[in-house]
Amino acid sequence: MRLKNYLAICIFVLSIPFFLAACAEKQQGDNKEESNEEVELDTELNVAMESQPVSLDPLMSPSGSTVVTTRNIYEALVTLDTNYEPVLMLADSVEVEDDGKRYIFKLREGVTFHNGEEMTAEDVVASMNRWLGNSSRAKTLLTDATFEEVEPYTVALELPEIASDVLYILAGQGQFPAIMPKEIVEAADTTGVTEYIGTGPFMFEEYKTDSYLHLKKYEDYKMLDKPSNGISGKKEVFIEDLYFHFVPDSNTRQTGLQTGLYDIVNALPVEDFEKIKQNEDINLLITLDGKIDLYYNKAEGPFADKKVRQAVNAAIDAEEVLMGLYPSEELYRVDNGYMHKENEDWYTDAGKGAYNQKDIEKAKALLQESSYDGEEITILASHDYPWSGDTAIILQQQLQEIGMNVTPEFFDWPTVNERFNDPANFDIYIGGTGFVEVPSQLLPINPSFAGWTNDEKIDELKNKIRQEMDKEKAKQIWEELQAYLWEDYLPVTTIGHRMKVAAVNNNVEGVETFDHPIYWNVKVIKQD
DSSP states (O other): OOOOOOHHHHHHHHHHHHGGGOOOOOGGGGSSSSSSSSOOSSSSSEESSSSSOOOOSGGGGHHHHHHHHHHHTOOOOOOOOTTTTTTEEEEEEEEEGGGGGEEEEOOOOOOBBBBBOOOOHHHHHHHHHHHHHHHHHHHHHTTEEEEEEEEEEEEEEEEEOOOOHHHHHHHHSSTTTOOOHHHHHHHHTBBBBBSOOOOOSEEEEEEEEEEEEEEOOOTTTOOOOSOOBBBBBOOOOOEEEEEEEEEHHHHHHHHHEEEESSSSSOOOOOOHHHHTTTOEEEEEEEEEEEEEEEEEOOSSSSSSSSSHHHHHHHHHOOOHHHHOOSSSGEEEOOOOOOTTTOOOOTTOOGGGGGOOOOOOHHHHHHHHHHHHSEEEEEEEEEETHHHHHHHHHHHHHHHTTTTOOOEEEEEHHHHHHTTTSGGGGSSSEEOOOOSSSSSGOOGGGGGTTTTTOOOHHHHHHHHHHHEEEEEOHHHHHHHHHHHHHHIOSEEEEEEEEEEEEEEETTEOOOOEEEEEEEEETTTBOOOO
């Protein structure tokens, strides 16, 4: 369905029943139908992750490791369905007033936090205003917006100007606006909350650094009486304990899966992809993961000079990088799009002539015209994610060909996420940019995110997109902006689009994916 009016889309989606879930999110083929026989269920689900969460406070990081763990604990007013459209979660209804500048959310009554207290408007207002002040996207896209209490179960969002994408921003997964008790929100400091209490189907039990996160079933969870649909709908829990094990070594994750130590592995070693495909005891989930982006530090250092960014971009052989990372074309796309192809409303290949140039002579000429004088270029990366660490090594080799002095610096993923907030710590940061629903949410054009994009034309075109209610006209503006990002400003260089491979033992039923595996509605069949 392609409607021209963003607001019409949002209100339509948020007011209809969840019958859209009939076209349900993809499941692994062998697990699509659960067994009708009486079986004994296991009470534990053990998941192996390649990295521990950057934070258990969703506001503190957009990292996938934070999203995949914390969305079990916390919920939001609105979230995303399988079509990446905003749908209701903790809100029972939403109305739009004042020509799109005031949103009234009526809350579901009887929803309790994990401490037993009922969620009311004061908790939502405290949580949402904290999100507005801490989320990099909210600070940029919803500047001067505020939430206020209207009634004990009603809150209002006040906007200084119309924003056609506001419900998409509220429903976004990276740094999602988790609803927490007011007292916990008020006790939070700059490092985040210190108690992890939400309304989700699982509650926090224990965290052991470098070892595991243990969540338990929340017995008093108030479940929506609607079909499971993306991150919303029915969230039924058939297990008692959910463990996320932090296992950086890919071979250890794979071995643990095969021996039954782990039921699900969030990321399999890609080098063994073809071999694992032949294992009848394991079901693979190949899903779109995000991009591989080189974030240039434009605040200071060599890459404040656009010519240096253009030189690096001209030199890069994206296909060589991707082929070096992945053994199969099933696992990557040679694609310059800032949005992914499945997002038909926004995908474009505008600016593709500036992508994957692998033109060494052009790169050398641009470098000669620039202010670069042989100074060391530091690349910030992590071997926790091979697409990050291995890209840094290949990139070092490619840039040495044009005469650049390049040094990769490797840290664990949480440390990388700390370091990229300071421009003194890197020249290029290799990020795994997640895909978003609308262009305004893109981190590479967010001035407060790593790289510090600051450009009047980008801001002008981005604002035009957000204020344009005609969908086709908005897309034309986006095509102009993406072309400008590639052909001129270059906030990042995209290497390509990456897929990820999760694996599930065949005694686990009902696993769906939404960017990552979903752990509610899952059954673990006890094995002899």
